[in-house]
Amino acid sequence: MSQSSQRQPISPWVNPVTRALRAGRVCVGALSITFPGPAVAQIAGQAGFQFLYFDMEHSGLTMSDVDPICTAAKLAGTVPIAGPSGLADFLISRTLDNGAMGVIAPHVSTRAETELVVNACRYAPVGTRGLITVGTHTGFEYPDAPSWIESQNREVLVAVKVESAQGIENVEEIASVPGLDAILVGPGDLSATMGIPGQLDHPDLEQAIERMLAACRQNGIAGGPHVGSAEEARRWADRGATFMSYGLDGVMLLEASQRAVAGLSDQLGARLA
Numbered sequence: 001m002s003q004s005s006q007r008q009p010i011s012p013w014v015n016p017v018t019r020a021l022r023a024g025r026v027c028v029g030a031l032s033i034t035f036p037g038p039a040v041a042q043i044a045g046q047a048g049f050q051f052l053y054f055d056m057e058h059s060g061l062t063m064s065d066v067d068p069i070c071t072a073a074k075l076a077g078t079v080p081i082a083g084p085s086g087l088a089d090f091l092i093s094r095t096l097d098n099g100a101m102g103v104i105a106p107h108v109s110t111r112a113e114t115e116l117v118v119n120a121c122r123y124a125p126v127g128t129r130g131l132i133t134v135g136t137h138t139g140f141e142y143p144d145a146p147s148w149i150e151s152q153n154r155e156v157l158v159a160v161k162v163e164s165a166q167g168i169e170n171v172e173e174i175a176s177v178p179g180l181d182a183i184l185v186g187p188g189d190l191s192a193t194m195g196i197p198g199q200l201d202h203p204d205l206e207q208a209i210e211r212m213l214a215a216c217r218q219n220g221i222a223g224g225p226h227v228g229s230a231e232e233a234r235r236w237a238d239r240g241a242t243f244m245s246y247g248l249d250g251v252m253l254l255e256a257s258q259r260a261v262a263g264l265s266d267q268l269g270a271r272l273a
Contacts, residue, residue, distance in 0.1 A: 007078070009075050009076075010077060010079055011139075012138055012139050015079060015155040017029075017101075017102065017157055019155075021182060022222075026233075026241070027050040028244045028245070029044075029079075029246065030051075030052050030247065031053050031055065031226065031246060032053065032054045032055065032059075032248075032249045033054075033058050033250065034248065035249060036069060038068045038069055038071070040054075041069050042073075042075075044078050045077045049078055050078065051081050051102075054066075054081075056082065056083055057085045057086070063098060066082060066094075066100060070100050071099060074099070079101050080100050080102075081100060081103065082095035082100035083161070087116060089119070089120040089128065092121060093129045096129070096137060097132060097136075097137050099136040100137075102158065104160070104184055105160045105161060106161045106163070108162055108174065109162070109164050111176075118177055118179040121156050122152075122153050122156070158180055158181045158182075159181055159243065160174065161185070162174065163188075167190075168208045168212065175221060182223060183223040183243075185208070185209050185225040186225075187200050187205060191205050209225050222242045222243040224237075224243045225244060226245045227245070
């Protein structure tokens with residue numbers, strides 16, 4: 001990538017993913033679980049992903065790891081979005097205070113849980129997020145407090161991850177919560193709770209995702225599933241999905257490594273040990 005084509009750093013005052021989703025554009029983000037860190041954030045930005053979704057539920061990430069990941073992501077031109085380890089308000093709001101520009105809260109199954117997530121992401125009078133105006137999240141500017149509150153209540157991406165049969169049963173109520181921007185479906189966990197574990201092409205699972213997308217359309221918010229290929233992303237985008245996470249850092253490295261070794265074997269043949 002030439003210097004002239006490099007992406008511009010992300011400002012904490014403007015969230016291009018939130019704005020694109022509200023305009024009906026498709027946003028796809030890299031998912032990092034295996035080795036989330038600043039280097040992966042830089043790679044995601046250089047590769048051109050719209051956002052980096054770093055998962056704290058399944059990884060070894062601590063809250064002190066969030067700051068450098070978010071800083072690296074923003075400098076590389078991609079929006080850092082945290083996957084908190086749970087639904088407690090402090091687990092959600094602390095990721096934002098450490099530089100995340102949005103959250104994808106896991107295992108949301110009810111309207112009440114969705115309201116908790118929204119409240120934890122929004123400053124008063126809209127929500128309950130505590131106010132601190134100087135830190136990583138502001139780029140260590142000293143912003144005018146009313147202007148900062150107004151911008152963050154507008155720009156921070158609030159998303160929930162529906163990954164259970166109960167969540168699908170309640171998805172219409174979940175999608176209708178004011179202040180929610182997007183719903184992401186986790187097909188793996190959802191398939192397990194539906195009694196079809198790992199059957200990601202099962203008609204019942206596809207019907208559940210379709211139901212989520214219909215609820216999102218009805219309420220004017222974004223939605224989509226986690227996908228494993230560009231073809232899958234296109235297929236769901238054709239059906240109305242605009243918010244999707246893609247792949248897994250460990251799997252992507254494994255697949256690239258397997259292709260490299262296969263190429264070596266083809267070129268070196270019996271000479272390869």
